[in-house]
Amino acid sequence: MSVMIYHNNRCSTSRAVLDIIREAGIEPIINDYMKTPPSHEEMLALLLAMDMSPRQLLRTKERVYLSLNLDDEKKTDREIIDAMLAHPELIERPIVVTEKGIKVCRPKTRVLELL
Known part of the structure; x- marks a missing residue:
């Protein structure tokens, strides 16, 4: 099984x-996205695959x-x-990509759904 993780080692x-x-x-x-963020197109594809809006993937803290x-709710x-x-x-983390799907794995046990 191929697995990719958008990972932040400080998290x-x-x-x-x-x-x-x-x-x-x-x-x-x-994918150490802190060093190499996804492209705009990759981010759109991730959001679409997760059925999330950009605001839902946004870390507010x-x-x-x-x-x-x-x-500001007026931000596009x-x-x-x-x-x-x-x-x-x-970017909320971690995002895990497998052939079973793509998810933000919070809580951490959510990754088990993808393995």
């Missing part, structure tokens, strides 16, 4: 999900969230995506 949940994948005997493709006025989807790509810490 305990992301590290825990990576451990669960490895404990299942799978060595995933690790990051400092940059308020500094960019992302709490394009503006939110652009902010997430410019500041990848705003």
Whole structure:
């Protein structure tokens, strides 16, 4: 089974999900999206596959969230995506991709649905 994780090593949940994948005997493709954010097209494809709006994938507890006025409900989807790509810490994590689907794995046990 092919598994890819959009991973942030500084996030305990992301590290825990990576451990669960490895404990299942799978060595995933690790996408360190903090260093290499997805393209705009990749982000749109992820959102579509997860049936999520950009706002639903937005981390609201990051400092940059308020500094960019992302709490303004008038922000367009394009503006939110652009902010997430410019500041990848705003992307909720971890996102796991398998042939069974794509999900934000919060709580960490949600990854089991994809393995």
